[in-house]
Amino acid sequence: MKSLAYGIFFTLIAFSAIAQQQDSILFFNKGNITETVFSVEEILVRPTCACVGECSCGMTAEDNYAENRFSCTDAILAKNGRIELMKRGNFAFEPVMNGMASDRLNLTIDGMKIFGACTDKMDPVTSYVEPNNMKSVSVQHGATGSMFGSSLGGSINMETNGATINANKPISGEVGVGFQSAALGANALFSLNYSRARWAIRANGVYRRFQNYRAGGGEEIQFTQFEKWNGAISAKYMPTDKDVIRFDFIMDEGYNIGYAALPMDVLFAKAKIYGLTYQHYPSQTWFEKFETKVYANTVTHSMDDTKRPNVVMHMDMPGWTKTFGGYADGRLKFGKHKITIRVDGYHTNARAEMTMYPNNEAPMFMLTWPDVDKLDFGLYVQDDIQFNIKRSLSFSGRLEYLNTSVIDDFGVQQAAVFNQDVSVTDHRLLKNAAVSYTEILGKGFSGWLTAGYTERSPSITEQYAFYIFNAYDGFDYVGLNDVRTEKAIQGDLGFKYDGKRFQARATGFYYHIYDYILGGIDSTLDAMTIGARGVKVSRNLESAYMTGGNLELSYSPLKILTLSNTSSYTYGNTFEGDPLPLVPPFKNVSGIKWSHKKGFVQLECESAANQPRTNPEFGEMKTPAYALLNLRASYYFNFGEKRLTLNGGIENLLDHNYRTHLDWGGIPRPGVNGYLNVSFTF
Amino acid sequence: MKLLFVGVALVSAIFTGCKKDKDPEPNNTEGLVLIATGYTDAGGIKVSLYAKDSLYSQYTPLFVEVRDSATNAVIEDAHIEIMPMMDMTTMVHSAPYENPSSTDAVNGLFPCAVVFQMPGDMGWTLDVHVHEHVNGGEGEVTFPLVVMNPDPTRTRVITPLNSSSSRLVVSYVLPTEGKVGINDFEITLHSRETMMSWPAIENYTIEIEPEMPSMGHGSPNNVNPTHTGNGHYEGKVNFTMTGLWRINLTIMDGTTVVDSTAYFDITLQ
Numbered sequence: 001m002k003s004l005a006y007g008i009f010f011t012l013i014a015f016s017a018i019a020q021q022q023d024s025i026l027f028f029n030k031g032n033i034t035e036t037v038f039s040v041e042e043i044l045v046r047p048t049c050a051c052v053g054e055c056s057c058g059m060t061a062e063d064n065y066a067e068n069r070f071s072c073t074d075a076i077l078a079k080n081g082r083i084e085l086m087k088r089g090n091f092a093f094e095p096v097m098n099g100m101a102s103d104r105l106n107l108t109i110d111g112m113k114i115f116g117a118c119t120d121k122m123d124p125v126t127s128y129v130e131p132n133n134m135k136s137v138s139v140q141h142g143a144t145g146s147m148f149g150s151s152l153g154g155s156i157n158m159e160t161n162g163a164t165i166n167a168n169k170p171i172s173g174e175v176g177v178g179f180q181s182a183a184l185g186a187n188a189l190f191s192l193n194y195s196r197a198r199w200a201i202r203a204n205g206v207y208r209r210f211q212n213y214r215a216g217g218g219e220e221i222q223f224t225q226f227e228k229w230n231g232a233i234s235a236k237y238m239p240t241d242k243d244v245i246r247f248d249f250i251m252d253e254g255y256n257i258g259y260a261a262l263p264m265d266v267l268f269a270k271a272k273i274y275g276l277t278y279q280h281y282p283s284q285t286w287f288e289k290f291e292t293k294v295y296a297n298t299v300t301h302s303m304d305d306t307k308r309p310n311v312v313m314h315m316d317m318p319g320w321t322k323t324f325g326g327y328a329d330g331r332l333k334f335g336k337h338k339i340t341i342r343v344d345g346y347h348t349n350a351r352a353e354m355t356m357y358p359n360n361e362a363p364m365f366m367l368t369w370p371d372v373d374k375l376d377f378g379l380y381v382q383d384d385i386q387f388n389i390k391r392s393l394s395f396s397g398r399l400e401y402l403n404t405s406v407i408d409d410f411g412v413q414q415a416a417v418f419n420q421d422v423s424v425t426d427h428r429l430l431k432n433a434a435v436s437y438t439e440i441l442g443k444g445f446s447g448w449l450t451a452g453y454t455e456r457s458p459s460i461t462e463q464y465a466f467y468i469f470n471a472y473d474g475f476d477y478v479g480l481n482d483v484r485t486e487k488a489i490q491g492d493l494g495f496k497y498d499g500k501r502f503q504a505r506a507t508g509f510y511y512h513i514y515d516y517i518l519g520g521i522d523s524t525l526d527a528m529t530i531g532a533r534g535v536k537v538s539r540n541l542e543s544a545y546m547t548g549g550n551l552e553l554s555y556s557p558l559k560i561l562t563l564s565n566t567s568s569y570t571y572g573n574t575f576e577g578d579p580l581p582l583v584p585p586f587k588n589v590s591g592i593k594w595s596h597k598k599g600f601v602q603l604e605c606e607s608a609a610n611q612p613r614t615n616p617e618f619g620e621m622k623t624p625a626y627a628l629l630n631l632r633a634s635y636y637f638n639f640g641e642k643r644l645t646l647n648g649g650i651e652n653l654l655d656h657n658y659r660t661h662l663d664w665g666g667i668p669r670p671g672v673n674g675y676l677n678v679s680f681t682f
Numbered sequence: 683m684k685l686l687f688v689g690v691a692l693v694s695a696i697f698t699g700c701k702k703d704k705d706p707e708p709n710n711t712e713g714l715v716l717i718a719t720g721y722t723d724a725g726g727i728k729v730s731l732y733a734k735d736s737l738y739s740q741y742t743p744l745f746v747e748v749r750d751s752a753t754n755a756v757i758e759d760a761h762i763e764i765m766p767m768m769d770m771t772t773m774v775h776s777a778p779y780e781n782p783s784s785t786d787a788v789n790g791l792f793p794c795a796v797v798f799q800m801p802g803d804m805g806w807t808l809d810v811h812v813h814e815h816v817n818g819g820e821g822e823v824t825f826p827l828v829v830m831n832p833d834p835t836r837t838r839v840i841t842p843l844n845s846s847s848s849r850l851v852v853s854y855v856l857p858t859e860g861k862v863g864i865n866d867f868e869i870t871l872h873s874r875e876t877m878m879s880w881p882a883i884e885n886y887t888i889e890i891e892p893e894m895p896s897m898g899h900g901s902p903n904n905v906n907p908t909h910t911g912n913g914h915y916e917g918k919v920n921f922t923m924t925g926l927w928r929i930n931l932t933i934m935d936g937t938t939v940v941d942s943t944a945y946f947d948i949t950l951q
Contacts, residue, residue: 313896356925358896362949364925366862413863417920419903467922526899528922 083139083156084584086662090183090213090224090670091257092127092269096662098141098509099546099570099583100153103459103517104486108148108157110248111293111327112275113346117301117319119368119461119468122259123269128252129158130206130230132174132189141509142490143434143452146398147342147380150430152456152488152513162246163200163236164193171195176679182651182670183213183224187677198239204232212258216657216671223258223265223308244279256304261665262471264317267304273297285333292328297321312530319352319369329380340382348374350460351408354467368468370411370422372460375403390440398432402457406464414466415481418537422464422481430455430485444499450492458483462517462538467528470519472664473536473581473619476527477519480538484515501556508549516544516574518581521617533619544580546572565590571613581618584661585611585625599635602649606630611661621666626658641682648676710789714745722821726751727812729823732791737829739801740836741853741870745791746782748812750819758787760814766796769805778851778872778880780912785815797853797870797880799839801831834947839874840933842940849874850883852931854946855914860921862950867907867919869946871933882913886940889932892919896926924950 085093086101094102107125108114116123138157140147145155166172173192179185186209193202207229212220232250239245250273257266275295282290303317325346332339352369378400385393404426406412415422434452441447458479461468465479494507519536527534550568557563567588572580591604607627614620632649655672663669714732721728732745744764748757762785766777778797798806806827813820837853855868867890871883888907893900907917921927931944 354923356897356923358925361896361926362924362951364894364897364923366923410862413861414922416864417862417901417903417922525902528897528899530897 084660084662086582086664090210090221090260091226091228091254092122092124094121094124095126095156096582096584097139097153097156098511099548099572099580101582103462104152104456106145106149106151106155106157108155109250109273110160110275110277110295111148111157112273112295112297113149113323113325113348114271114273114297114299115321115323115348115350115460117299117321117350117352118266118269118303119317119319119352119465120259120262120303120471122257122262122266122303123271123299123301126156126158127228127254127269128230128250128271128273129160130189130204130232132176132191132206133160133204133230133232133250135159135161141492142450142488142511143398143432143454144394144396144436144450144492146396146432146434146454147340147382149344149378150398150400150432150454150456152454152486152511160232160234160248160250161191161202161204162234162248163202164195165198165200165236165238166193166195167197169195172682174679174681176677178675178677178679180210180673180675182673183210185210185213189679199235199237201236202232202234204230204234206230213670213673215668216652216655218655218671219657219668221260221667221670223260226254226257228252228254228257242281242283244277246275246277246279248275248277249273260667261663263308263469264303264305264315265307267302269299269301271297271299288331288333288338290328290330292326294324294326296324298323313356313358315354315356317352317354317368319350321348321350323348325376336385336387338384338386340380340384342380343378344380345375345377347376349407350374366466367408367411367414368466369460370406370414370464370466371408372411372464373405373407374460377401392438394434394436394438396432396434396436398430400430400432402426402428402430404428404457404463411464411466415464418478420481426463426481428457428485430457441495445495445497447495448493450490452490452492453487454490455485455487457485458517458538465538467535469529469532470536473617474531474533475519475521475536475619476529476532476534478522478525478535478537483517483538484540486513486515486517486540488513503552503554505552506549508547510547511545513544513546514542515540516580517541518544518574541574543575544573546570546580546583560595562593562595563591564593578617579613579615581615581620582662583611583613585609585623596635598637599633601633602631604630604632608660623659623661623663626656628656628658629653643681645679645681646677648674650674710791711745711747717744717827718825720823720825721751722812722819722823725812725814725819725821726817727757727814727819727821727823728754729810729812731808731810731825737798737806737827738832738836739798739829740832741795741797741855743793743795744808745793746810746812747791748787748814750814750817756787756790757814757816758790759785759816760787760792760812761785762792762794762813763811764794764796765809765811766798767807767809768800768802769807771805773877775877776880778853778870778882778913797837797851797872798829799837799851799853801829803828834949836946838944840941840944844938844940847873847935847940850933850941851880852933852944856916857919857948860927860948860950862921862923865919865921867905867917867929869907869915869931870913871915872913884909884911884913885935886915887934887936888915888917889934890917890919891930891932892921893928893930894923894925895928921950 084096086096097105109129114125136159141154148155148157175190178187189206191204209227212224215221230252234248236246252271254269259265277293280290299321301319305311327344329342350369351371354366354368356364380398382396406422412423432454436450438448463479463481465477467476469476488511490511492509497504518541520539522535522537525535548570552566554564569586570583572583586609589606593600593602610625611623614622630651634647636643636645651673652671657668659668711732717731717733719730728749728751730747746762748760762782766779768775777799780795782792782794806829808825811822840850851872853870857865872880873883874880890904901920901922904920905918907915910916926949929946933941
C-alpha cells in the first residue's frame with residue numbers, strides 16, 4: 001500500500017514537474033480539476049439548462065458544485081487555466097487573466113459595473129458574489145469581451161443565480177456548514193427559493209470566519225484572519241410567458257480582514273448592489289431577445305492599523321465608490337446572422353482619503369483618489385455568422401466614450417504640486433474590435449482563431465493616484481492625468497478535442513501592447529510613506545508584449561478512473577527586453593480520480609516552476625518552484641428528493657512551505673489543511 | 683425670454699449703482715485693527731495706526747491714516763516716514779522697516795511695514811513723521827507699541843557663518859494660512875549694519891526645502907524665492923497634505939552659504 005502511494009506520488013511529480021493551476025490551498029475547499037474541463041467561455045458553477053426564456057431546471061448535483069459552493073469565488077475562477085490570483089492576505093484575491101490584473105480586465109456582476117473602493121485593491125469585485133449565489137462565470141479574452149466594456153485582457157462576468165420559477169417545487173434550497181483546519185475556519189451557507197406559478201423569490205446567505213492560518217512547517221501567519229457575510233435577495237416575476245422582470249439585491253460586509261502583506265488591515269469593507277432587469281422574448285423569429293437593466297451600487301472601504309505593532313503613526317484610509325448605470329440589448333437573427341446590439345452607460349464616482357495622526361500635531365490629510373467622476377457610454381455590436389455546420393465567423397466591435405473629471409478642488413490643487421492640471425475634463429474615445437473564426441476540423445475536433453484590437457482607459461490610480469503606497473514594490477504611486485490610452489493587438493488560437501475517453505484543449509495567445517502603462521521611478525520625488533523606497537509616476541512604455549498558452553488534457557482509461565493534467569505558461573517583456581512584472585511562471589496541475597456513483601476520491605498534484613524572470617525595478621522577488629499534493633473526496637446520500645453531501649480532503653498533504661509568484665510580501669501560503677463540508681439540499 | 687434677461691440685468695445694474703451712491707466712502711479700515719491714535723507735536727494732524735492684527739514679532743504691514751485734526755477730513759496726499767525703535771534700557775536699536783512708497787494714499791491709508799525682530803511688552807515705539815500736502819502741516823507722533831511673540835516663530839535673527847558679515851533678519855511673509863497645492867512664498871531679508879540701520883539685502887540667493895518633520899518627506903517642484911524689491915524674496919512652496927510643514931532655508935551670498943539653519947513652520951488645517 002505504502003509503495004503504491006509512493007508510486008502514485010512520484011508519478012504525479014514526474015508528470016507535472018512544475019505547475020499549479022488552482023489556488024486551492026487557501027480556501028476551505030476546492031473543486032477538483034479532473035472533473036472540470038472548461039469550455040472556452042464558461043466556468044459552470046452549477047449546471048444550467050439552455051432553454052430560451054425562463055426555465056425551471058432541476059438542480060442536478062454535481063461533484064464540482066458540491067465543492068464549489070464552499071469555495072470562494074476567486075478560487076473557482078482560478079481553476080480556469082488562464083486565470084491566476086494575486087494574494088495580499090487570505091481574503092478576496094485579485095484575479096489576473098492572461099498575465100493581466102484588474103486594471104486591464106472587466107469584472108462585472110450580471111453585466112453591472114462595480115468598482116472597488118480600496119486604493120490597494122483589497123476589494124476585488126469577485127468577493128461580492130458567493131459561489132452558492134453564482135450560476136456561471138463567463139470568461140472572454142481580449143477584445144471578444146468588449147460587450148461588458150473596453151479592456152485589454154478580457155472580461156469576467158459573474159452571473160448570479162436569481163430566483164427560479166418552478167411551480168412544481170414551491171420550496172427548494174440548501175443549508176451547509178464546513179470547517180477547515182489551517183485557519184480554524186468556519187463557513188455556513190444557506191439558500192431558499194420560494195416559487196409560485198408566476199413569481200419566485202430567493203434568499204441566499206454565506207458567513208465565513210477564519211483565523212490566522214498556519215503555513216507549511218507550522219508557523220502562524222499573523223494578520224490573515226477575516227470575517228465576512230454576504231446576503232442576496234432576488235425576486236422574479238413573469239407577467240406573461242414572454243416577459244420577465246427581475247430585481248436583485250446583494251449586500252456584502254467583511255470585517256477585521258488581515259492583510260499580512262500590507263502595513264495595515266481592513267476594518268470593514270461593505271458593498272450594496274442593486275439591479276433591476278427586464279427581459280422580453282418577442283414572438284418574431286428574427287427578434288430573439290430584448291433585455292434592459294438599470295443598476296446602482298456603493299462600495300465603502302476602511303483600513304485599520306490599530307492592531308499592528310510598532311505603528312509609527314496611526315492613519316485612516318477610507319475609500320468610496322458609487323456607481324449607477326444601465327444597458328439595453330437586443331438579439332436578432334437574420335438567416336445565417338445572429339446579431340447582438342447593446343448600448344450601455346454608467347456613471348461612477350471614486351474618492352479615497354488618507355489622514356495621518358502624528359503626536360501633538362495637526363492631522364495630515366490628503367486625497368489619494370481626488371474625487372473622480374467618470375461618465376461612460378458604449379455601443380457594442382456583434383455578428384455571429386454560421387456559414388454551415390462546420391464554419392462560423394464572429395465579428396464584434398465596441399465604441400466607448402469616456403469622460404473623466406476631478407470634482408474636488410482639493411484634488412485639483414494637490415495635483416498642481418506635480419505641475420499637473422487636472423481641472424480639465426479628460427475625454428477619451430475607446431475602440432475595440434475582434435474577429436473570430438471557428439471550424440470543426442474533424443469528429444470531436446475543432447479549432448478557433450481570434451484577432452482583435454483593444455483599447456483601455458487608465459485606471460483612477462494610474463491617472464490620479466496621489467502617493468498611493470504599493471506594498472509589493474515599496475513605492476508610492478503618483479498618477480499622470482494625461483497618460484495615454486493603452487492599446488493592444490491580440491491574437492488567440494485554440495484547438496479542442498472531445499473524444500470518448502480523451503479530451504484535450506490547447507490555447508495560445510499573443511498581445512502586443514502599445515503605450516503600456518507602468519509606474520516609472522522619478523528620483524526627483526520624495527516618498528511620502530515612511531519607509532517607502534521612492535515614488536513612481538505613471539508613464540507609457542512604448543510597447544510590451546505578452547504571450548502564453550495553456551494545455552488541458554483528460555483521459556479516462558476506465559469509466560471510474562480519470563487522469564488529468566492542466567498546464568499554462570505566460571511570458572511578458574517590455575520593448576526594451578525587460579521582463580514585465582507580475583507574470584506567473586509555468587504551472588501545472590495533475591490529477592487522478594476514482595469516481596463512484598455517489599462520490600469520488602481524487603489525488604492531485606499542483607506545482608509551479610520558479611520564476612527567474614523578474615522585474616527588479618518593480619521590486620519583484622524570485623520565486624522558487626514548489627509542488628503540492630491534495631487529496632479530496634466526496635460522497636452523498638439521497639433521502640427521496642433531498643440529498644446530504646459530505647466532502648472533505650487534505651490540502652498540501654506534505655505541509656510544504658511555499659508561495660506563488662503573484663503573492664505579495666513573500667508570505668507563505670497555508671500548510672497542511674484538512675477540511676470537511678456537510679450540506680443538505682432540499 | 684431675452685427681454686426678461688435684459689430686465690434682470692438692468693435692475694441689478696441700477697441696484698448696485700444705487701448702493702454705490704449711498705456709500706461713497708467705503709470703510710477702508712474694515713478688517714484692520716486700530717493700534718493707536720495720536721496727534722502730531724505740530725501741524726495739527728491726527729494720525730491713526732492700523733494693522734491687520736495685533737502686533738507680533740514678524741514682518742508687519744502697517745497702515746497710517748492722516749486726518750486734519752480740526753475738520754477730521756482724511757488727507758490723502760502726504761509724505762510719511764516711520765522709524766521703529768526698541769529701548770531695552772541697556773541699549774536702543776531700530777528695526778527693518780519700509781516707508782510708504784508714495785505720497786498718495788491707497789484707499790485713504792498709507793501702507794508701510796516694520797519687521798519687529800523681537801517681541802516686547804514695553805520698549806517698542808514707532809515714530810511717524812508726517813508732512814501733509816493739503817494744508818502744509820508737518821509734525822511727528824510717537825506711538826508706544828506692544829509686540830507679542832507669534833507661534834510659530836516668524837522672524838529669525840541669524841549670525842552668519844562668516845562672522846565678518848552683519849547679522850541677518852529673516853522674516854516670513856507668505857503663505858499665511860497655506861493650502862494643499864501651490865502657494866506663494868515670500869520672505870524678507872535685512873542686515874543689521876548698525877543698531878540704527880537695517881537695510882534690505884537685495885542680492886542674495888535663497889533656496890527652500892519644505893518638509894514634514896514627523897514624516898521626513900518633502901514636496902516637489904518648489905520654486906526658490908528670488909528678490910523682487912525692498913528685500914522681499916518671492917517663490918512658490920508646495921504642500922502635498924495638511925499638517926505641520928517646515929520650510930528650511932539656505933541663504934547664500936552668491937555661492938557662499940551664509941546660513942542653512944533658518945526655517946519657518948506652518949500648520950495647514
